Amino acid sequence: MRKYYMFYIIFSFIFLTTIYVFTIAQESNKRSLALFNEIMVDAVETNDLEKFIKYQSVAYQKLDQINTTEYSFHVYHVIAFSEGGYINQFSIFTVPQQEVDYALDVNDESDLTSILIINEDNNSIIFDSNTRTGYKDRALSYGIKLFGFYYFVDEFDQSYDLSVTLKDYHGNVILNESIIFEYIEYNPDGGSLSLGYSSDELEEMLDLNTYVRPALARNITIFLVFDITIGATIHFLIKRKKR
Known part of the structure; x- marks a missing residue:
């Protein structure tokens, strides 16, 4: 029984870490693309390409x-x-x-x-x-x-x-x-x-905390609900089988 719990905890931790890394990568890429599009649209609307060039050079x-x-x-x-x-x-x-x-x-x-x-x-x-x-x-x-x-x-x-x-x-x-x-x-x-924009300037423009944090909270919450439900179900079935 204890061996099962240990295995399940390790599995859950690995899966949670995967979700964490994947969410950060996905949301960072999404935000980078969105910022690029914002700068590009602004360049056309204002007929000023300064920020567009600065962003890429x-x-x-x-x-x-x-x-x-x-x-x-x-x-x-x-x-x-x-x-x-x-x-x-x-x-x-x-x-x-x-x-x-x-x-x-x-x-x-x-x-x-x-x-x-x-x-x-x-x-x-x-x-x-x-x-x-x-x-x-x-x-x-x-x-x-x-x-x-x-x-x-x-x-x-x-x-x-x-x-x-x-x-x-x-x-x-x-x-x-x-x-x-x-x-x-x-x-x-x-x-x-x-x-071109420095790393600090790009980090400020991307503002990843604002965009990544809600996605992390959502995905981790979904995982925890799913993980607890599955864990509890398996625990119940094992207890029932032992009886």
């Missing part, structure tokens, strides 16, 4: 913002961390400012949205979404349906004087701009770039 610099009647183009130099080192990324975000045509499906073959980036020093192509893997087979303006904007990003390993041309869903040129990109050997201890 180690450091960043806004190179330009070009506004037209139909679109707002946000150009950023982003420092990201990849495979144990810092990399320089060039990003352009296209945010519609009025109703525009865009792909309703990622496989929309009618979508002519594209970006062409040329090195002005020698007129060579640096980036062409029509030939680049990961871009060429997708309807790029589908991002408007998903996020409210679409973007292009590429890693650069040197400085460039860029000529950037963007085309919309119908293949019309919506941006033709010269942009200077200066490669940076990033140093976390210095520099003039704006920094």
Whole structure:
């Protein structure tokens, strides 16, 4: 009898620990996704991508913002961390400012949205979404349906004087701009770039205690009710059998 009780207690403890860990992981992921969506929606509504970029980068610099009647183009130099080192990324975000045509499906073959980036020093192509893997087979303006904007990003390993041309869903040129990109050997201890959110800032924004605690209380309560009921039932059956 005592051996059974010991076994059941150990089993219950292991199961309770599993529920505890699983709940924290699940609710943390859910909260992270919710915060990301909140920041993304705010970026579109305010036409300000500062928080959105800050949330995803180690450091960043806004190179330009070009506004037209139909679109707002946000150009950023982003420092990201990849495979144990810092990399320089060039990003352009296209945010519609009025109703525009865009792909309703990622496989929309009618979508002519594209970006062409040329090195002005020698007129060579640096980036062409029509030939680049990961871009060429997708309807790029589908991002408007998903996020409210679409973007292009590429890693650069040197400085460039860029000529950037963007085309919309119908293949019309919506941006033709010269942009200077200066490669940076990033140093976390210095520099003039704006920094991404720190661990403490992210922790405060996520506010996991507020979101995780109710879920923990709910799941643990359900488990305890179930555990006590099952334990009591088994105990009753064993006692009855002994009689």
